[in-house]
Amino acid sequence: MRKLALSDEILMKVEKPARYIGGEVNAVMKQKEQVQVRFAMCFPDVYEIGMSHLGIQILYDMLNQFEDVWCERVYSPWVDLDQVMRKENIPLFALESQDPIKEFDFLGITIQYEMCYTNILQVLDLSRIPLLSKERGEDDPIVIGGGPCTYNPEPISDFFDLFYIGEGETRYRSLLDLYKECKAQGLGRKEFLKKAADIPGMYVPSFYDVAYHADGTIKQRIPLEEGIPETIAKELVEDVTDTYYPHKPVVPFIKVTQDRVVLEIQRGCIRGCRFCQAGQLYRPVRERDAKMLKSCAVEMLKNTGHEEISLSSLSSSDYSQLPELLDFLIENCGRDKVNISLPSLRIDAFSLDVMNKVQDVKKSSLTFAPEAGSQRLRNVINKGLTEEVILEGARLAFEGGWKRVKLYFMLGLPMETKEDIEGIGDLCNKIAAVFYETVPKEKRTGRVQIVASTSFFVPKPFTPFQWAPQCTKEEFLDKAYFTRTNISSQLNQKSIKYNWHEADISVLEGVFARGDRRLNQVILKAYEMGCMYDAWSEYYKNDLWLSAFEQCGVDPAFYSARERGEDEIFPWDFLDCGVTKEFLLREWHHAKEEAVTPNCRKQCNHCGAARFKTGVCMEKRER
Amino acid sequence: MKVRVKFSKYGPVKFVGHLDIMHYFQKAVRRAGIDIAYSEGFSPHQIMSFASPLSVGHTSEGEYFDMEVRSFTDEEDMLKKLGQVMVEGIDVLQVRILDKGEGNAMASVAAAAYLVAFSDKLSLPANWDKELISFYQQTHIEVVKKTKKGQKEIDLKESIYQLEVRGDTVYMLVDAGSGSNIKPEFVMETFFGQLGVMLPEYPFRIHRIETYKRREDGQLVPLIA
The missing domain is CATH 3.30.70 (Alpha-Beta Plaits)
Structure with a gap:
């Protein structure tokens, strides 16, 4: 029987103790004496969030397939346990063995959103690993970061020994072999990192310095070691069918956010929406073969017992083998009452027909993501969704029995005008009108429900909008207020509900997204002052953050509100995500001209990703 | 046909609450490939009923639930199938077909x-x-x-x-x-x-x-x- 790191008294005291006990179905147990590398894989947020992340499941499965490696999981202790651990001096532990993280060879941290940065420090701190890479000794684990936020790792460069840039499936084997080799030769941390920097995709931040101009922009990057690469290219899985995919994902005891089998049908997106970072980072789009997905689906359902399977991708409708895959799932999941959930699906006759077969029409609502209220602004952001298509989708949906529609918009997009915001209310109103036109009075059961949500736009690195200024908190709130007023002036306003996000979190996210190394001290200061779980609005402390910026003499507006010059060197320019800066600049100009760029399947726009020689770049095009 | 299952709960899983244990068995039954019956209607659910909730932190060697199955091999076989998909700390101890008219576990x-x-x-x-x-x-x-x-x-x-x-x-x-x-x-x-x-x-x-x-x-x- 496994012995737990926490006493019964503590576990009885904290909320949801099952977060900390491990031992779930399909959790991997090994003998620690029989492995050579112990890897702690961390998602720096609470268990229910971390357990819902597909990337960690893929890497956990892959690393545990290596016989010489034992990969375990660790998440942020919730605030109640955090306090107990600090008070009683209990070190953070991994779920499987319940051993302290400090004893591990690697601590891998996936960095999915900027607002988890203070939780990274929490995990290091509770593990008793020095927060700063330069203060770590030979007994400390190698702290390695991965995930989308590492495409600008500079704001957190002091806290990591190593960053893995790109998709995790490709280089861990060589990295771990190198580690074993260095250990056998008695080489230290620094020598290991020096050699690791030669492996494609690996970035060792401490080997570089940055010089700044008087105006605060970057002058140049200065390599501090000989022979280290000037630019680091992202890693990419060329064949997404013949690769690692977990057949036995861990099944949590408690309800988590994503409580289902997740089938990643493709990676990347052909669409090229100009605000979307994922759409650029994961280029070129690569599809998994339907045959592989079918067998994965069957295996995963059998091994987990989940009652739902979800197809995951940035735009499922663009997956060319979708009808075949869905037919198979509908046929094979029916008897066991497995639900099929289809997020990111374009609403049209085909998808409605599928949803009719797999979902409970009465309960479900349909989601559209126009992102902007007017066609003009949708052209600016290159969102190829027209009002005609939305209204036709809504009409079909209402005919099919749906009466709840969710709409997602962004406020504060570049070049946004008052008219664009008015377009939000207008579109909601038109959709409501479609309902009353389509559904005869005697068939109506209650009012149509339209829920419009707006988020505040955050410019991200490696997007055409990386040059754009972000709105201030006041501007954001004015826009949200205007949206609300406009919606309540609509004829069908009683059918429309409006939600908006908090503005100050979006502004801070914008600062981190395009920040540089000078933010390390601010994040450290804010953590020391008590900031943690910033992604959770009830724990977000804006006043502490503002005070941390002030104490460090760093102006957040420099990173968010400033329009960047076209020749400015960005903190992330030394990374090569496959898409060239020239392409992004071209797209920035197109945006200003309100010009639409066709999707990758229609036409190659020479973004640079073709050099990977895979996916859509190798397909024959219509012209 | 109704089947009653007896199980134990000990070790770290004693911190898994009653509702989550119910979900655990819903998934376990699927993993074991048991031909469980579903309720009719818009959102069908497995026909399963638990005897008596056990508080978080308590251990037990006398937990029960009933389920309705559409087809059935024998008690031995079902015991084996369920046993193969358990986690450490939950053991299936007994499986018994219920007589017609026998009251459900909870009642x-x-x-x-x-x-x-x-x-x-x-x-x-x-x-x-x-x-x-x-x-x-x-x-x-x-x-x-x-x-x-x-x-x-x-x-x-x-x-x-x-x-x-x-x-x-x-x-x-x-x-x-x-x-x-x-x-x-x-x-x-x-x-x-x-x-x-x-x-x-x-x-x-x-x-x-x-x-x-x-x-x-x-x-x-x-x-x-």
């Missing part, structure tokens, strides 16, 4: 037997064992029980069918019927309250030994007799 529960052990932090008086016997020998034990609707006065003695010292632990057989259920910690708190002993946080470790139904002749027998 059948009449009593439960527990072993209560004491935390090191609880300083027991030297003669606590004798005191427990005299506590149980009282003709009435008037107490105020908190219910969902508020408080009500009851005679606890009527709900305790057996209470005795077993080594360092206390054995008790108490009413576990829905609505009249008595928690073992409530009995112990009442006892130590009468003794005037201050209790620390989490003073007891509680283990359920068995869950009982009442036979027509009035006898208490395990849910799988």
